[in-house]
Every structure is written in structure tokens, then in C-alpha cells.
Amino acid sequence: MEMDEKLHGFVVGSVPTVIYIPEFINDSEQTQLLNHIYQAPISKWKTLKNRRLQNWGGVVHEKGLISQDLPPWLTKITQRIHEELGIFPAAPNHVLINEYQPDQGIMPHQDGPAYFPAASILSLKSPVVMNFTPHLKLSECGGTAESEAIPQNSEQSTVPLNSHNSFSLLLMPRSLLIFKDLAYSDYLHGIEDNAVQPFDGAVNLTEAVKDSGFNDLLPRLTCAEESSSGDAKTLCRTAKRVSLTCRLVLKVRKNLIRI
Numbered sequence: 001m002e003m004d005e006k007l008h009g010f011v012v013g014s015v016p017t018v019i020y021i022p023e024f025i026n027d028s029e030q031t032q033l034l035n036h037i038y039q040a041p042i043s044k045w046k047t048l049k050n051r052r053l054q055n056w057g058g059v060v061h062e063k064g065l066i067s068q069d070l071p072p073w074l075t076k077i078t079q080r081i082h083e084e085l086g087i088f089p090a091a092p093n094h095v096l097i098n099e100y101q102p103d104q105g106i107m108p109h110q111d112g113p114a115y116f117p118a119a120s121i122l123s124l125k126s127p128v129v130m131n132f133t134p135h136l137k138l139s140e141c142g143g144t145a146e147s148e149a150i151p152q153n154s155e156q157s158t159v160p161l162n163s164h165n166s167f168s169l170l171l172m173p174r175s176l177l178i179f180k181d182l183a184y185s186d187y188l189h190g191i192e193d194n195a196v197q198p199f200d201g202a203v204n205l206t207e208a209v210k211d212s213g214f215n216d217l218l219p220r221l222t223c224a225e226e227s228s229s230g231d232a233k234t235l236c237r238t239a240k241r242v243s244l245t246c247r248l249v250l251k252v253r254k255n256l257i258r259i
């Protein structure tokens, strides 16, 4: 799939390929989505130790998706992602909605093998910092000069290696994040279960604060009480974050029989 020309302007960082689109939806679209999410029956929520989630589109198995139609309020988003971005060969057919309290996150992980190798994540409500770290495969292969300099049998070797290659993103409400290629295949992504998150080195810092009015936003993002950290930009999560992870499973079986 050819990446749409206009998307090139939204590529951030140096690892192929991370795309950050600020203000992908407007305020009223955000409100409408949140209304739909919180109108869903309570049984739709699955509570995990560190977050709650709603699964839409069916059940993902290693071999494919036992699909169920997405509701119209979600196909509106998935269709738009498909048509405007040209990254997926079809509209995403699976949406995972995650809700995080300010001190909740998601462990560094790689998305499952059933998905077309690209993820699109729409963020709602509170900003959050997402971290990308190369996973063991990349570290062990010694694909970079840095890794060759570190003894492979050293227990500490993964720490400096990972921190050197890691990067983070500041995900603002109403933004859309897409990651694919190496960022999808060779990196883990995660969110720290911490209400205070540094965002100093975020690869999309300019883009994240630009459209929302840098001057207005930065003092609100930065913890006033964190004076000990000097100029370090630190995000204080004070509200819930809700995200919609929209992905495509190519192998689909319609769920005709209720199990």
C-alpha cells in the first residue's frame, strides 16, 4: 500500500514508521465517542489489573478473527482511517477500547500476529506518554553499532541498549497515532502505570503541543510541584484516558454460531 503523500508531513521520529496526526477528530466527535463508549452495557467492559477494556469487532485468534459487525459509531472512525490514510488495505475491522486511570498503563508489548502489521490509536481525554523500546530480537541481533559495543553476556546489556534506542510520544487527546514497519515489528510499546510521566524527549513534542496552543498547554501539562526536576517537562495525568486501537485482521470468519 502506497502511503498517502500528505501523510509524510505527519511522520515523527527516526524509526520507520511512526505517524502522529494531532486533532484527528474535533471536540464534539470526542464527546460523541465517549457517550457511545459509556452507554455500552457494563458487561461489555472487561476489567484487567491495570485497565478496563471493551472489545469490538469480534474475537481475535492467532489464526484470524471470528468477526462481529462493528457498530456504526465505530465504522465511522475505521472508514475514515482507511480512506484518509491509505495505510490499511481495508477498513480496520477490530477496535479495542482501553480506559486507563491516571496511575494505570499497559505493559510493553507487541501486538499479536493476527493483525495486519499496522496499528492506529485514537486518544481521548487525558494526555499520556507512550514508550517504544526495541525488543530482544533487535537487541540480540546486534543490528546497530551500539549493540556491538556491549558484551552480549552482560546482564546489564539490555538496559543501556534499550534506553539508547527507545523513544517516546506524547499522545494528546483527539490525536491519531499510527505505527507500522520497524516500529511495529521490532519495538514494544507501552505506557507506564504512573500518574507522572516525563515527556521531555518525545519525538512528536512540537506537533503535540503546537495545535493546542503551546503557551496555554505547557503549564497545564507540566507538574507545578515538580520543581525539583528543573526544566524537565513532566506530564501529570489527572484524568482518565480512553483510547481506541483500530486494527485490521485479514483472515476473517463470520461468527454465525453463538458459542
Ligand SMILES: O=C(O)CCC(=O)C(=O)O
Residues within 6 Å of the ligand: 096, 098, 106, 111, 121, 130, 189, 243, 245
Ligand atoms: O492505549 C493505548 O494507546 C495502547 C493500546 C495498545 O497498545 C493495544 O491495545 O494493543
Ligand SMILES: [Fe+2]
Residues within 6 Å of the ligand: 109, 110, 111, 189
Ligand atoms: Fe498494543
